[in-house]
Amino acid sequence: MRFDTIIIGGGLSGLMAGINLMQRGQRCLIISSGQSALHFFSGSMELYGVEGCPMEAIARLPESHPYSKIGVDNIQAIIDTVKPFFQEIGFIFNGDSNVNHYRITPMGTLKPVWLTMEEYAHVTDRNNFPWHQAALINIEGFLDFHASFLAAGLGKLGVESRIANVTLPQLEHIRKNPTEMRSTNIAKVLTGDVIQRLAAEVNLATNDAEVVIMPAVVGLYGKEEVNSLKDKVYKPLRFIPTMPPSVPGIRMQIALRHFFQKIGGVYLLGDSVESGIIRKNSLLGISTTNHGEMRFEADNYIMATGSFFSHGLRASADAIYEPVLDLDTVFGGARSKWYNEKLFAEQPYMKFGIATDNEFHALKEGTALQNVYVVGAGLSGFDAIKEGCGAGVSITTAIHVANTIINKSSNGTEQK
Template sequence: MNRVTYDAVIIGGGMSGLMAALTLAGKGKSVAVVSKGDPVCCLSTGCIDVLIHENNPLAGIVSLPENHPYRLAGEETISASLEMFIKIMHGTQSPYCGDTGTNRAILTPMGTKKITCLVPRTMEFADCHSDEYIHIISFNNIKDFYPGYITSSYQNSGRSIFNAQVTSTAAIAERFEEEEFRQEFIAWLKGRDIPDGKIALPAVLGTRTTGNIYDEISQELAKPIFEIPTLPPSMPGLRLFRTLKNTFLNMGGSIYWGRDISSVEKLGTQLEALTLSNKGRATRVQGKAFILATGSFVSGGLYAAMDSIEERVFGLPIHMPEERKHWFKENFFTTGHAIEKAGIQVDSSFRPVDAPYENLFACGSILAFSEVMKYGCGHGMAIATGFAAAQKCGEYIL
C-alpha cells in the first residue's frame, strides 16, 4: 500500500474544498485534496452569489438567522475570503470583477436578470439597462442558448447567427482557442452593420485562454462585449473550477481525483488516515487534520433514505426535519423547503457538533441551515466557509 502524510487532507474538490486547500497551501502547509470526480460548480454560471436579497450582500449578513454558516464565519472573515478569491483569480485567464459590497444584475439566457456579486471579467458589461442597445450573437443550431428569449425581453436589440460548424457550447469554446477561427469570426462581426451598443454572446470564449480571447475580440471590435452564461454545463463554471484546481497544483498541492474512500482510520478522538481504493494498490492518505467538503445531496455528501439523511464518509450526526412529510412544501418550485436546512451542525471553529473527532472540520453546502436556494449564497458561502474552516484547521495543526 502506498502511504503519504500531509498537514491537512481536504475531502471534496468543489468550491469550498478548493478554497480551503488554497488557504492552507498559502500558509505553507502540505495539503491533499481527495475527490470522487468533477464537482457541481462545473455546472454553475461561474458567478459568485454572496447574498442576493440585499443590495449590499455583506451588510445583509446580520439579518440572517444566527445559526446560518455566514453568521458563524462573520462579516470580516467573509470579506477577507472574497478578497482572497479575487486575488487568486487575478492574473489568470479567468479574472473576476465586482465589488464585494454591491450586487449586480446580469443577463441570463432566458432574457431575465440574475442577481449576483462577483462575475468573470467576460461578464463585466452584462448588467444591461432597457434603454441600451444589445446585439446578440448566436451560433447555428447551438444548444442551451435561446436568443429569441432575450430579444423578446429587450425591444432595443438585434441578433446575428454565425456558423461555427459545431453546435455544443463546449465544442464552440474549443474552436475559439484556434486563431484561424477567431480571425474568421472577427472578420464576420466587422462585416455586420451593428449599431452602437453592447455585443452579447453565449459563454463560449475559449476554455484555456479566455482572458486573451476576450481582450482580442474586444479590441478588434472597439465595443463592450460580454458573455451570457448558458444552461448547464456552463463554460464559466468549468473555467472557474479548472483555474482553482490548477492554481492549487501550482502551489505544490496534491490531488487524488476519481478516488473513493474505502476505509477510515482513527485513534481515540483523532482521525489518522483515509484509504483510497484503486485498481492497483490502495493508497493510504494520512493527515494531521481533515476538512469535510463533500457538498450536499447533489454532490453526494448527503444521502436521503426513506426517513433519514446520512453523511456518506464518516457517518456524522445530521440535522434534519423530524418527519419526511415536512421535508418539502406543497409548492415544490418555491424556496425555503425544510430539507434545505439539513446538514452537519458545526461550532464556532467549524468542527462538527457531537462528532467523535477533534481534528475534523467541515465547510460548504454540507453545513446545516445553509438554505442556499432561499438566500442565494451558493459560491459565496462555499468560499467563506472553506476559508473559515481552513483558518481554524491551520490554527489546530500549528
C-alpha cells in the same frame, strides 16, 4: 501516505481551502471524485442575494447559518482577499461586497450578485442600462442558449434586441450530430485563427447595436480567446451563461487545480474517499476506491464533498446521511416535510446538511471530531439558491477553516 491536511472534494471550497493552507506552509492532498458545481457556474459569485448591501443582510442571519459561525468581521477580511486572488490566477471580477450589482440571466432577468467576471453581461443600476440596442448572437445549431427568451426578458428591461445566428465552416463536423453541439465542444473549435472568422461574422450581424451579447462558448482553457474576440469585435462584447457545461466554470476549476498543484499540492482526480477510521473523536485515516488497502493519513481533514448534487449528501427513504464517515446531519422530520410541492418555493431540503459545531468541526453521534472540518455546499443551515450565497459560503467557510487549522497548529494545540 501522510499529509498535514487532507481535503475530500475538489470543488470551489476544497480548492480554496487547499490553496490557502499550501500558501501558509502546509502539505495538502485533495481527493476528488469528479465534476463539481463549478461545471455549472454562471460567471457570477453570490455572497448574499439581496438588493443593496449583502453584508447588512448577513449580519442579521440566525446563529445556525454558516456565515454567523464565521462572524461579519472575519467574513469581510476573507472576502477582501477574493478579487486579488482570482486576478492572480487570471480571472478579473467586477463588483464588491458593499453593494450587489446585477447579472443578466439567460432568461433576460436580473439577479443581485457579488462578483461577476468582467466579460459577462452585468449592470450596476437596474433602472439605468448602459445600452438599449443589443445584437444577440447565437451559434447556429447550438441548443443550450435560448436567444428568444433572452430577447423577451431584455425587452422588458428596456433593451431592444436583434437575434442573429452565425456559423463557421470549422463547426460543421460537430454540427452533424446535435448532441455534439455543446458549449465545451464549440469552445474547443473557437480558438486560434477561427476567432478572426468568428469576429468577422459577429461584426456583420451587429448593425447599429450598442452591445454584442453572445453565449459563453469561448475560452475553455484560457482567457486569450476571449480577449482576442473582444479586440476583434467592433462593439462592446458581453457573455451570457449557457446551459451546462459552463465554459468559464471549467476554466476556473482547471485554473484553481493547476495553481494548487503549482504551489506543491497533490490532487487525486477521479478517486473517491469511501471510508475512514475514527478513534477517540479523531479521524486516523481514510481509504479510497482506487487505492484499496492503502491508507491516507493527516493531522486534519476537511470535508468539502458538496451537497446532494455532488453526492456529499444522500437521501434514504427516511433520512439524510453523509456517505463517507456517516457524520451527523441536520434534516427535518418526515420525508413529506422535506420539500414544498410548489417548485419555485423555498425547499426545506436545501438547508439540510452536515452538522457542525461553531468551529465547523463535524459532529458524529453528537460529539465534535477534533480534526475533521466541514466546508462549502455540504454544510447545513443555508439555502444557496433562495438566499443566493453559494460561492460566498463555499469560499468563506473554506478560508475560515484554513485559518483555524493554521492558528491551532501554530499554537501547538492540534491533536497528533
